[in-house]
Amino acid sequence: MIYADNAATTKMSEAAIKRMIEVANENYGNPSSLYVFGQRAKEILEEAREDVAGIINANPKEILFTSGGSEADNQAIISAAELGKKKGKNHIISSKFEHHAVLHTLQKLEKNGFEVTLLDVHEDGLIRPEEVEAAIKDETCLVTIMYANNEIGTIQPIKEIGAICRKHGVVFHTDAVQAIAHLKIDVEDQNIDMLSASAHKFHGPKGVGFLYARKGILLTNLIEGGAQERGKRAGTENVPGIAAMATALKEAYANLDENAENTRKKRDRLIEGLSEIEHSALNGDATKRLPGNVNFCFEGIEGESLLLLLDDKGIAASSGSACTSGSLDPSHVLLAIGRVHDVAHGSLRLSIDEKLTDEDVEYVITAVKEVVEYLRGFSPIWRDLTTGKKQFIL
Ligand SMILES: Cc1ncc(COP(=O)(O)O)c(C=O)c1O
DSSP states (O other): OEEOBTTTOOOOOHHHHHHHHHHHHHOOSOTTOOSHHHHHHHHHHHHHHHHHHHHTTOOGGGEEEESSHHHHHHHHHHHHHHHHHHTTOOEEEEETTOOHHHHHHHHHHHHTTOEEEEEOOOTTSOOOHHHHHHHOOTTEEEEEOOSBOTTTOBBOOHHHHHHHHHHHTOEEEEEOTTTBTTBOOOTTTTTOSEEEEEGGGTTSOTTOEEEEEOTTOOOOOSSOSSOTGGGTSOSOOOHHHHHHHHHHHHHHHHTHHHHHHHHHHHHHHHHHHHHTSTTEEEOSOSSSBOTTEEEEEETTSOHHHHHHHHHHTTEEOBOSSOGGGTOOOOOHHHHHTTOOHHHHHTEEEEEOOTTOOHHHHHHHHHHHHHHHHHHHHTOHHHHHHHTTSSOOOO
């Protein structure tokens, strides 16, 4: 079995599993309890907070543990919106290809009187900082732009966007769920005010993540109750999960350069191999993308059928289409970069890590070529394209 869907989720690392079990076994006290048992759990929590903060050059007090990326995104955006409202500012800037955790939160705010500007994404999958600046107005209270896109892996000019926000006194949040553990992040150097992360994307456990919020940004509670997380996120902390997340993150950063280099080579070979398929195109810039992301459109096929046939060949991959929701709508990300519906339907995302062997890479290239050819063999769209009834786009 070849697992090429690491952007969906990752396998937990041995070290993270070990840490999770160890903490669950030995330190099951409630961190809010005053006796030693509880205090040891509290220490573990604070050690994890220091580790996480150190990695992104933040202060531990600026880290809030959450149930994952979605919660962190929701809390960041709602907090900045509430802060804006108090100052009479009700305009938010984001982009058309954000994750739904961001887009749906923004839609909710729009219903509550906020004005949202969703910036266009260029064909290369990148947002232009000057367009962010042009969209800022006196009422702007938040800019939220993802660090790296979850489908096409393109890496945004975060530092430049952050500098623009700082210049205009606007809070800058970035959803770094796909970027963290793959790229070096420094919230100070990159002018980031808020950042979301999720452990299951970097070989940590599911259902745990964190929000970085710069000192001075007052957070709005999404969950009311006890005084955990400095009173900003109620509920007994997931101590084993949080400890395992810190372990996974430290592990990722200890091997970052080596893993990224290794993965990048395999990514580039996959891109080279799949580009040989006629009427295909890579989605997003070829180099300003995550080390493990490959995303292609193949004209004349349906992404869902491609995935099922690849599954038969032992390859777990993903397509951009929202098939899980039962809808046949193509990916909003591919539409945002200008792919037309027919083309966007035939997409394939491979999100690999350093564990993929060179043999696996060659096997995947061969398998995708075979499956695309097979599917085109009985595709009515392909027939129309090859008989000249329809024009090729790619
Ligand atoms: C860019 C991005 N943001 C947010 C999320 C949501 O994270 P979680 O699954 O931890 O809620 C994901 C997960 O797919 C993601 O890729």
